[in-house]
Amino acid sequence: MASSAHATMYADRFPSAELQQRPADYQLKTWDYDSICSMKQQAQQDHEHSKQSSLQSSLKQKVRRLLLEEEEELATRLIIMDQLQSLGVAYHFEEEIRNILMSMHVHDAHLQLKHDLSSTALLFRMLRGHGISASTDMLIAFRDENGDFKAENPKDIDAFVALHEASYLAFPGEAMLDEARAFAVKKLEELMPSMSTFMGPASQTEIQGDLPLHWRVPRLQATWSLKQHGYNDERNLSMDPSILQLAAVDFNLVQAVHGAELVEVTNWWKETRLGEKLPFARDRLVECFFCAASIAPEPCLAGCREVLAKVGSLIVHLDDVYDLYGTLDELAAFTDVVGRWCEWDDDALLPLPEYMKAMYSAIRSTSMEAADRVMNEQGYDALPLYKKAWHELCKAFLIEAKWQHEGGMPSLEEYLENGWVTSTGPLLLLHAFTMLQQQEQTDSWLRNHEDGDDMVTAYPKLVELCSMIFRLCNDCATHEAESERGEAASAITCRMGGATSKEEARAAVADAIAETWKKVNREVALSSSTGTWSAANRVCVNLVRTIQCIYQDGDSITSPKDSRKRLVMDMLFTPLDLDICGAW
Template sequence: MLTPFANHPKLNKSKQNCTRISSPLQTKLIKMGSYLIVHQAPSLAVSHENPKLGHRSANYHPTIWGDHFLAYDNSDVVKENNLCEMEPQQPPHEVLKEEVRKMFIAVPDKSSKKLDLIDAINRLGVAYHFESEIDTSLLAIYGDYDEQINHVAGREEELYIVALRFRLLRAHGYHVSCDVFNRFKDSEGNFKESLAGNIRGLLSLYEAANYMVRDEDILDKALVFTTSQLKSMVPNLNSSLTTQINHALDMPIHKTVTRIGARQFMSLYQEDESHDPLLLSFAKLDFGIIQKLHQEELSDLTKWWKGLDTPNEIPFARDRLVECYLWSLAMYFEPKYSFARTTVAKLFALTSILDDFYDIYGTSDQLVVLDNAIHRWDISCLDELPKYMRPCYQALLSVFSEMEKESLKVVGKTKSVDFAISSMQAISRAYHEEASWIHDENLPTYDEYMKLALVTSTYPMIVTCSTVSMWGIVRENALDWVTKNPLILRVSSAIGRLMNDIVSFEAEQERGELASAVQCYMMQYGVSKEEAILELEKEITNAWKDVNQEWLLGSASGVSKIVLERIFNLARITYLTYKKEDWYTNSFSVTKDVIKSVLVDPIEM
């Protein structure tokens, strides 16, 4: 069944009048590890750079990273499957991996220890090494699911393992029934009071409930119950448990980016007395190895970005290469996706610039020229473009040319790249339509606004280009599926657009921006800001349920899990970036700390 988002694409931010609302940038030095970076607090000012031409600028703060990642140019990067040692006392990577594999296989599938082990391997970010072993075990656990739940009596001590089994199976695409949780309710239909003090069980149920689909009332109630109980416990717990609960409530496992979650989970896992030292050692070693690969990739990307000379050539645009790489890394961190990861990072960065062309700086006439150039897709268009647009346009053609060469090398044909180019041209058309609202000072209805959301969210383009860039890893029918605009892609796009608009609405209104989901909803339905936000948050909640449903349906029907997971991961990085404020545009806060943790700070062995 189609959701309210079935015909609702995304629309990006719109700007109207230019109003200065903040003081000039203030600069200070911040020490991060062993290096200094320039930190500039963001200004929300919007000013006319050239009133005669109509250019505007949002005065986005510059990159906080500078040339930091160039330092990793000569790093001793360890590729996948190499035998290496991070430290002299550490066994080689492959030796540890084989020991973990043997240990995993030796644990019986029907035991609770196997469930804990699968969970730990997933959360430590090393499941990609043991996919076949995990799949085999989960298939056996799924086959035994009905028998296992038939023995559940609803006792307090059973809750942890019942919820864990349910979560792991759903997370891996098995549509198991949630009816088992009814056994933990009393005669009045409420969850039993005896569960209130069971921290481990409540956390497990809370994490499981986040995998709900529509019409699963028991999981809706479980989420409300566990959230309330866990919050009430926090003041009376030790600091370690408080940290664990607060982190879970803020970022459930279901919505956590794998790489970021792995770094955070290692310290929690190490503090657990029942942790497996062998697994922890392997996870730390693997994290360090992959971190070096990511640092090398970002070093190469930084050189590419410096070649565009963005700060000087396009000073009004957001300089967010490192943040764009984080988004790409969130989609896939594994070594085999290196080409796709770096390609998508470039596309994120270039599309961000295009957004600023259409959204902020370009005049009406210049945007017509840009849109025409993108649709002609020819280097001969370069001279027709304004000077400030040329580096981005040339880089765009170059990135797709690299995709074409890679496709020819891997599968011997390049036709698939045509779909990728078409998806980029679709973004240009949609951006141009948005720009017409800005220049005409026309506030669209909510329905009109949302009709562009799928396209200008960039998700369809990114997922299409990602699929093409993974040629040789995914089958050709995966691209056919993506280009049919499946529901999971539509609703994940809606999550991103609505979350972004809710957190940026007030700041955008203060600086005179025209359209957002909040304002358009208020106008169309005649409601207050608070009422509009409440309704949009309900739509986000339902969209997550639809993402969960489509994950299960897609897995069952043979849709490529590799592609499904990329879409799922986009929703996850969206949740991180926009859950409290726009941490992409204002990248000096939590985003900086996250990037430090996964791309700068070495893991302690």
């Protein structure tokens, strides 16, 4: 049983490292790696873990029976599925939930809800969120003869919140959903004085800002939802106790899996000694693992988390090599070495400074290790893809370095054409896909590789769109600090190239993010129609959600604030008190 004292134990064991002055005012690593490596993963071996696993199995059966109860009203079944999703346990019931939603779609369930805006909006959001066709015609019943949205009950807060959340599942050109959002916002602003409720130990704003549900990290949303339900009896009245209990037990079990993986990845990082060999670079292993666990949280995706954490940590160092430390000649030589994928004793490595040799060695060995895993588990060689993707990233980094060294300012179009690659989204998602066993997509990439095509032209549209949001979010968060360092090119500065003010440029970039999300929604719907890409879709979308979270309140990779460190603590190190959640 997790006591409140036990729930805060980890916080005392991981003090922030003492800060020292660094180039570009970067912090030293913010976590004590020796303390992490000394963690004894007893949670997966002791009696308590065994009890929780047994309890989880029993609760899953209870919740499954509840979910499949056909006598339940349509609105109630929708609420149950939404609760499972919000609490982070819907992955246990993916097949059941999809079958229920498909049945609702086939039988035009929205016609039974024509006077229930809250349930209709929730159905619309759930259908689109699972890649199932849902027309905006579902909402016509809630518009008047002039086509304006109307409120059957002007004080129905739940209905307006549901409509607002549904509007973020829009496709490009769906003006009705833009109107729905404006209507919902207006009504909620009018009702704001009556909306204050007890928020438990942490407010939603502290967790993921004011992001809509569709843009939030599911694992962090589960953290927040569990805290709210655990501390707020009033919120539990509409929820079957077995759902909350399952969510609490599952959260601790998944956290234990992630904790054991973090120990292994931390040991790997210490063995690379990159923190010592590249002392000018940001050391952000724990933050990178946090991102990996946010992108692919399910226990079965261990390989995906491992490669994302490792590649992410290497990318942070590589970014600082190109942005801060390397001369233009050194960067050109390094890019060439990566393109040749030189052996360690190759003469091409001799001119490189030692820190670059260490960087290249870590990239090469990590990629070869990942490729060996893919070969052993799936039977094909992914190394050619990894080689080309690393080279494409280095070439794109080099272009940015030349802009900076030469004082050039590209056009916005030119900048973004290169920038979605330097976001590093393509490289990260390629590695993730190979661990997801996306054989069809990998075969396509391998064919393109053999034909000599660039990796950039071979990426699926969804990868490009998600990487574009990655780039735009990064630029919004880092513009001020990078401008002070003299790093000129960003979406903000390129947008300001004319007579646009900084505030106008920021607003334009925010609009571009919102419009690109609509394209992401459409692309997910198109690829989901085949039924073969759901895992990859989820990883792509979760990457964007994670990026928006870490850049929501500044740059949480370069300069993580206390609020963001608390997110890491809550998700990776602090188990839930099962007494508070009623699981024991």
